[in-house]
Amino acid sequence: MSEWFETTDGILSKVWGTLGRGVADVKHPARRPTFATVSPDGWPEARTVVLRSIDPTVAVVTVHTDLYSDKIKSLQAQPRAALHIWDAKQDLQIRLQAEVSISSGAQTRALWDKIPDHAQQSYGVTPAPGTPIKTALEYVKDPDPATFAVLQCTVTTIDAVHLGADHRRVSFSRLGHWQGQWLSP
Known part of the structure; x- marks a missing residue:
């Protein structure tokens, strides 16, 4: 019997399983991926977000954010993001590229x-996130459903690297119907 990291199907299954654990387990490393965008003026931006849901059948992951955060401005200018997860226990790096749609207001009220x-x-701070303030605590948290946004990230590519005794790297793409392509690590 082969290990999960010896086949492309095994790695793809492990990727989605790892993401699922991140949603379910607040202590799992996949719970807080790094979320990267490009600012409207072209600078790379990376921040930690909380993974809120996944749906492997349609290759979608979601995160929540404040509608007035810098990542919203970046996504409005370029609706793409990358997510990065490092799971040390599995020696597994997961990189996702995704097209992102933003939902807010009535679309997210039930959630x-x-x-x-x-x-x-976390949603509804005055002044808005990123606004300069004079002292560290010169802001007010005022939860407001009007500032709550859901980022639906439709995964277009997955790059997974297993750093075991033998390094293995595989790429998957939506256009390629999620068929794995081995890559040199």
């Missing part, structure tokens, strides 16, 4: 109502 009060504190 907002399901978010616990302590988590709602």
Whole structure:
């Protein structure tokens, strides 16, 4: 019997399983991927987000954000992002490229109502995220469903690297119907 990292199908299954664990387990490394965009003036931006849901059948992952965050401005200018996860226990690096759509307002109200009060504190800050302030705590958290946004990330490519005794790297693409292509690591 082969190990998961010895076949492209095994790696693809492990990638989606790892992402699923990130949604379900608050302590799993896939819970907080690095989310990268390009600013409207062309600079790379990376920040940590919380993975909220995945659907491998349509290759979609979602994260939540404040509608007034810098990542929204970046995504409005260029609706693409990359997500990066490092799972040290599995020696697995996952990189996703995705096309991103932004939902807010009435589209997200039912979801907002399901978010616990302590988590709602992340959406609705005055002044808006990124605004200069004089002292570190010169802001007010005022949860507001009007500032809550869901980023639906439709995965277009997956690049997975297993750094075991033998390094293995494989690429998958939506256009290629998720057939794995081995790459030199």
